[in-house]
Amino acid sequence: MNFSAIDLEGIRSMLIELLLKENSSTAVNLWFGDLKLASLDENEAVFVSPTDLKKKIIQQRFALSIADHLNEILGFEPSVVIHSSEQGEIDLSRKNLETFEKIEKGEINPASLSPSEQIPNNYRSEYTFENFVVGSSNKFANSAAVAVANQDFDNFTKKEYNPLFIYGPSGVGKTHLLYAIVNRISKNFPNKKIVYIKGEEFANQLFTAISKHNTADFKNKYRTADVLLIDDIHFVAGKESLQEEFFNTFNAIYDANKQMIFTSDRPPHEMKSLEDRLRTRFMAGLIVDIQLPDYDLRCAILQQKSIMNHLNISNEIISYLAENVTSSIRQLEGVVKKLGAIQLLEGGEINIERVKSSIHEFVPKKDSDTKKMDDIILAVSKKFGVTRDDILSTKRNKEIAVPRHICVYVARQCTQLSQSQIGKVINRDRTTVISSESFVKDLIEKDSSFAYEVNSIIREVSST
Numbered sequence: 001m002n003f004s005a006i007d008l009e010g011i012r013s014m015l016i017e018l019l020l021k022e023n024s025s026t027a028v029n030l031w032f033g034d035l036k037l038a039s040l041d042e043n044e045a046v047f048v049s050p051t052d053l054k055k056k057i058i059q060q061r062f063a064l065s066i067a068d069h070l071n072e073i074l075g076f077e078p079s080v081v082i083h084s085s086e087q088g089e090i091d092l093s094r095k096n097l098e099t100f101e102k103i104e105k106g107e108i109n110p111a112s113l114s115p116s117e118q119i120p121n122n123y124r125s126e127y128t129f130e131n132f133v134v135g136s137s138n139k140f141a142n143s144a145a146v147a148v149a150n151q152d153f154d155n156f157t158k159k160e161y162n163p164l165f166i167y168g169p170s171g172v173g174k175t176h177l178l179y180a181i182v183n184r185i186s187k188n189f190p191n192k193k194i195v196y197i198k199g200e201e202f203a204n205q206l207f208t209a210i211s212k213h214n215t216a217d218f219k220n221k222y223r224t225a226d227v228l229l230i231d232d233i234h235f236v237a238g239k240e241s242l243q244e245e246f247f248n249t250f251n252a253i254y255d256a257n258k259q260m261i262f263t264s265d266r267p268p269h270e271m272k273s274l275e276d277r278l279r280t281r282f283m284a285g286l287i288v289d290i291q292l293p294d295y296d297l298r299c300a301i302l303q304q305k306s307i308m309n310h311l312n313i314s315n316e317i318i319s320y321l322a323e324n325v326t327s328s329i330r331q332l333e334g335v336v337k338k339l340g341a342i343q344l345l346e347g348g349e350i351n352i353e354r355v356k357s358s359i360h361e362f363v364p365k366k367d368s369d370t371k372k373m374d375d376i377i378l379a380v381s382k383k384f385g386v387t388r389d390d391i392l393s394t395k396r397n398k399e400i401a402v403p404r405h406i407c408v409y410v411a412r413q414c415t416q417l418s419q420s421q422i423g424k425v426i427n428r429d430r431t432t433v434i435s436s437e438s439f440v441k442d443l444i445e446k447d448s449s450f451a452y453e454v455n456s457i458i459r460e461v462s463s464t
Contacts, residue, residue, distance in 0.1 A: 012037040018069040029310040045078040055084040127179035135297030141288040145177040149184035161286045163260035168290035171328025174263040192226040199235030223252040233262040237274040292413050298322035305336040324363045369415040376410045409440035414461050
């Protein structure tokens with residue numbers, strides 16, 4: 001018995017209607033809105049959920065209901081199988097489903113599969129350029145990533161953006177851009193060999209190959225790639241044998257006119273244990289940075305994530321969260337997921353009082369922010385050769401005013417302090433703080449060297 005794609009979608013729609021009769025629309029939208037019925041026969045109904053969390057919840061709470069409803073719809077009851085595509089899309093042929101199940105159970109190491117046995121992987125297909133929220137802190141990086149992904153890979157000869165090197169603190173969207181590049185290229189050029197890997201896993205695979213005296217497969221896998229993407233490339237620094245192999249891999253791919261994209265938590269010149277020959281090759285390409293999202297971008301991200309999670313929250317809550325959760329995009333996602341879980345499991349309205357009492361783990365204590373403010377003033381004073389007293393003084397000459405403006409901007413990026421609270425620290429009112437932040441934002445957009453100096457301070461403060 002074979003079901004067409006139209007049949008499968010129709011059956012899925014009827015299943016959703018039945019689930020709505022016994023569950024709230026919020027619950028159904030949250031857990032089943034993006035669930036796909038991928039294949040169906042007399043024995044098995046195979047569903048694919050986009051995340052491991054949703055897969056787990058559906059299996060634990062809804063699997064029996066799904067089986068009963070399928071019996072009601074079809075007149076027979078197939079076994080219900082739920083897969084997660086969080087690690088990539090899967091080939092739903094019977095052979096590959098069996099392989100995938102063995103991988104999930106730990107019975108097979110994916111790295112041990114031959115090329116013909118490997119499951120086609122779309123590298124987190126939910127991450128695209130279309131759902132990457134763009135703001136002042138990531139606009140250039142996004143544009144560069146789009147430019148790389150849109151190249152003609154059947155006639156790839158230019159090297160202006162090769163390699164593309166994206167750096168920034170953890171949780172700001174670097175990995176999202178890598179997946180978006182992969183998905184765009186794999187869609188437009190499905191015949192191209194795309195290799196995406198984490199830097200730590202790249203290192204582990206090489207060390208394993210060396211210990212087993214079998215580096216031929218490793219070299220073939222990476223040196224024959226049309227597009228090589230390594231997330232957290234800083235893991236290669238400080239390891240001599242790894243840097244030697246990576247250097248040769250880099251040259252082989254570059255000389256073959258193939259594309260490379262890397263991410264790191266710092267720019268190449270700050271990777272102290274990186275060999276000069278690799279540092280110069282990274283710096284010969286296009287280097288772009290992503291910084292922590294500003295208030296406006298945090299609001300936009302929260303709105304998007306709320307819609308994606310079928311969570312209806314007010315503008316007041318959006319504003320409160322954007323003011324108080326500033327560490328990373330990952331934390332913004334975590335807040336929205338927690339509020340969604342609260343609404344699902346406890347019910348009732350998500351109001352501002354409920355939010356304030358529920359997200360303590362995402363909001364740093366003000367004491368730590370006060371210390372962070374001291375760190376910011378110290379970092380800026382060292383950078384510009386002024387004193388703490390100068391920054392806190394009433395002096396208005398440019399040599400003092402600009403560092404003071406930068407203190408305000410960095411504080412807005414790296415702390416939860418409000419504009420009024422920052423003003424109290426530097427002896428200024430809220431209006432002056434707003435003006436200082438605006439001054440730095442404008443200058444960052446106009447002067448790349450100034451932007452680099454400010455971003456280096458943000459990285460220094462964020463790491464303390």
